[in-house]
Amino acid sequence: MAILTEARRVVVKIGSALLVDRATGALRTDWLEAISEDIHALKARGADVVLVSSGSIALGRVILKLRMTQLALEQSQAAAAVGQISLARAWQQALAPHGLTAAQILVTLEDSADRRRYLNMRATMDTLLGFGVVPIVNENDTVATDEIRYGDNDRLAAQVAVTVGADLLVLLSDVDGLYTGNPNSDPEARRLDVVTEITPQIEAMAGDAGSGLSKGGMKTKVMAAKTATASGCAMIISHGAEMHPLRRLTEGAPFTLFTPHLDPHAARKRWIAAMKPQGTLRVDDGAARALAAGKSLLPAGLRTVEGDFGRGEPVTIRTLAGQTLGQGLTRYTAAEARAIAGHHSSEIEQILGYPGRAVLIHRDDMAV
Numbered sequence: 571m572a573i574l575t576e577a578r579r580v581v582v583k584i585g586s587a588l589l590v591d592r593a594t595g596a597l598r599t600d601w602l603e604a605i606s607e608d609i610h611a612l613k614a615r616g617a618d619v620v621l622v623s624s625g626s627i628a629l630g631r632v633i634l635k636l637r638m639t640q641l642a643l644e645q646s647q648a649a650a651a652v653g654q655i656s657l658a659r660a661w662q663q664a665l666a667p668h669g670l671t672a673a674q675i676l677v678t679l680e681d682s683a684d685r686r687r688y689l690n691m692r693a694t695m696d697t698l699l700g701f702g703v704v705p706i707v708n709e710n711d712t713v714a715t716d717e718i719r720y721g722d723n724d725r726l727a728a729q730v731a732v733t734v735g736a737d738l739l740v741l742l743s744d745v746d747g748l749y750t751g752n753p754n755s756d757p758e759a760r761r762l763d764v765v766t767e768i769t770p771q772i773e774a775m776a777g778d779a780g781s782g783l784s785k786g787g788m789k790t791k792v793m794a795a796k797t798a799t800a801s802g803c804a805m806i807i808s809h810g811a812e813m814h815p816l817r818r819l820t821e822g823a824p825f826t827l828f829t830p831h832l833d834p835h836a837a838r839k840r841w842i843a844a845m846k847p848q849g850t851l852r853v854d855d856g857a858a859r860a861l862a863a864g865k866s867l868l869p870a871g872l873r874t875v876e877g878d879f880g881r882g883e884p885v886t887i888r889t890l891a892g893q894t895l896g897q898g899l900t901r902y903t904a905a906e907a908r909a910i911a912g913h914h915s916s917e918i919e920q921i922l923g924y925p926g927r928a929v930l931i932h933r934d935d936m937a938v
């Protein structure tokens with residue numbers, strides 16, 4: 571499948587039912603080892619890989635010997651805290667023989683809603699991927715209560731894909747795609763190969779989860795597809811239970827593809843350009859030339875700062891003569907920007923009293 575062999579940055583979401591044996595509650599170590607080989611193959615051809623792994627509650631409840639009935643929220647949170655350690659260790663052990671280092675990232679819904687935290691996560695993810703690390707993301711279930719939680723990792727995975735600018739999100743599930751109805755109850759249901767637009771009819775096809783271990787069902791997968799494709803990320807739903815589920819995708823295994831609307835880069839620029847600016851940065855001619863050449867904005871080119879804004883907020887970039895050059899997300903507050911205006915990046919720590927980022931607005935956070 572071309573899309574998987576060509577994608578530069580891939581997020582793979584792995585549902586609880588794949589990681590944990592339903593009968594015994596044990597971790598499927600052989601499956602983890604097999605998919606780790608697939609991940610190694612993806613990375614070996616130059617792709618960045620981020621995993622969104624469920625399974626902490628399913629593992630934790632077995633360790634705590636909780637009954638297989640519905641858990642109260644506090645019990646799921648406790649189970650997640652216990653299970654997450656095993657989950658992270660299992661990934662670490664499965665990836666290590668391939669020379670791959672795992673990193674654990676636990677996030678809540680609020681982390682993606684808050685622009686500063688979102689930008690921090692983006693920067694950390696970029697750094698990890700630059701080191702060749704495989705970030706393993708899960709919801710921080712122990713602190714996320716009902717109102718502030720995703721509750722399912724499908725939408726979390728889509729948010730992660732948008733945050734890291736992935737061009738492909740693969741949801742590995744216990745079903746090989748989106749069917750016209752729930753295939754467990756509707757014998758007439760047939761799988762769709764491609765979805766180019768998420769219409770109300772498509773949404774109506776998606777039902778709830780079938781297995782006791784899982785959360786979202788097809789509903790949250792279709793919601794995830796909306797988020798991902800609107801940000802330029804293609805999404806695939808495929809069956810993951812067999813060994814080597816990613817390799818199998820390249821060998822003709824069935825799936826449903828949701829096609830993206832834009833490329834991730836263009837989608838991000840459009841998102842930034844659509845925000846309401848909270849201030850204005852006036853820059854010199856040298857900075858204007860650098861921006862036109864696709865470079866980041868450095869404090870050295872900044873002349874004046876108007877307005878009051880926090881880190882991560884959108885600001886307009888103008889020349890001293892008043893010509894608008896673009897808009898971007900600033901990595902410094904208005905007060906900090908005033909203090910470092912005209913100064914070299916190497917002087918930032920001395921001026922502010924703490925180390926900061928070298929750039930004021932990174933080129934990826936700017937629509938010119």
Ligand SMILES: Nc1ncnc2c1ncn2[C@@H]1O[C@H](COP(=O)(O)OP(=O)(O)O)[C@@H](O)[C@H]1O
Pocket residue numbers: 584585586587724742743744745747748749750751752753754775776777778779780781783784785786787788789
């Ligand atoms: N239209 C549909 N097409 C496919 N599966 C569906 C559909 N509607 C509901 N489902 C159910 O969704 C399940 C997959 O979601 P879920 O159990 O949450 O998996 P995961 O643990 O991978 O997130 C399927 O096994 C099936 O029972």
Ligand SMILES: N[C@@H](CCC(=O)OP(=O)(O)O)C(=O)O
Pocket residue numbers: 584585586587623624625626627628650708709711721722723724783784785786787
């Ligand atoms: N954060 C939860 C994941 C919940 C979830 O989305 O499960 P699933 O539907 O199996 O992907 C956990 O680790 O158990």
